[in-house]
Amino acid sequence: MTPDAGPPAGGRRRRGWAAGAGVVFAVAVVAVFLVVVGRGPQAPVSGECVAEPGAEQQDVDVDDSPEAAWEHEPGQEFTVYFATGGLPARYAGFVGQGAGLWSHSPCLQAVAVAECPEGERCSEVVAAESRRGRGGSTDGESQGRDRGGVRYGNTIRLYTDVLDRESDNGALATVVHEMGHALGLVHRNDRGSVMNAVTDDNTDPMPDAVDFANLTAIYGAPADSAVRP
Numbered sequence: 001m002t003p004d005a006g007p008p009a010g011g012r013r014r015r016g017w018a019a020g021a022g023v024v025f026a027v028a029v030v031a032v033f034l035v036v037v038g039r040g041p042q043a044p045v046s047g048e049c050v051a052e053p054g055a056e057q058q059d060v061d062v063d064d065s066p067e068a069a070w071e072h073e074p075g076q077e078f079t080v081y082f083a084t085g086g087l088p089a090r091y092a093g094f095v096g097q098g099a100g101l102w103s104h105s106p107c108l109q110a111v112a113v114a115e116c117p118e119g120e121r122c123s124e125v126v127a128a129e130s131r132r133g134r135g136g137s138t139d140g141e142s143q144g145r146d147r148g149g150v151r152y153g154n155t156i157r158l159y160t161d162v163l164d165r166e167s168d169n170g171a172l173a174t175v176v177h178e179m180g181h182a183l184g185l186v187h188r189n190d191r192g193s194v195m196n197a198v199t200d201d202n203t204d205p206m207p208d209a210v211d212f213a214n215l216t217a218i219y220g221a222p223a224d225s226a227v228r229p
């Protein structure tokens with residue numbers, strides 16, 4: 001037995017344990033702090049797929065009926081599907097081409113699929129008979145399903161009896177135009193724009209820089225990129 005060895009040793013051990021626990025506690029606090037900071041504040045950085053406050057669209061026809069923006073997680077890129085399962089092959093092909101064109105937009109991908117994936121953002125694209133006698137040659141329409149100013153669904157109707165008489169260029173321009181509405185764009189004033197209220201066989205079906213800038217005004221853009229090449 002060594003009377004001097006007990007209490008001091010125990011004391012050191014206890015101090016050792018206490019000091020160790022303090023370090024563990026400090027590490028735990030730092031870890032928790034890092035986890036909290038790492039997840040970050042939920043408010044995303046403006047400009048990273050978040051519309052800049054007050055961002056205005058260019059060249060818009062103020063008389064056109066408004067379109068809503070798709071619900072999406074702020075700061076996240078997102079996909080809008082276009083379901084073409086019931087379409088004749090000619091028009092399913094145009095929707096596929098249109099999806100490729102609109103996907104040049106930052107922050108959103110447009111993807112043509114046969115059926116709307118469950119629970120995803122999706123516009124149906126259906127073939128329909130034109131409503132003759134209503135005084136127009138409307139060859140397509142887009143109708144959003146919106147709630148509280150946010151889009152959760154959409155239907156594009158392609159009046160194929162009219163479109164069948166148009167050139168591939170003209171019909172593609174119509175499809176791209178209606179897909180633009182589905183994504184949240186309104187009509188442009190520029191008569192050469194695919195988003196002008198009137199398109200025809202001579203319309204360039206390619207959305208231009210203003211269209212992509214307008215989508216950026218709605219959905220923002222990644223901080224490190226503009227329009228995808």
Ligand SMILES: [Zn+2]
Nearest residue numbers: 177181187197
């Ligand atoms: Zn239109």
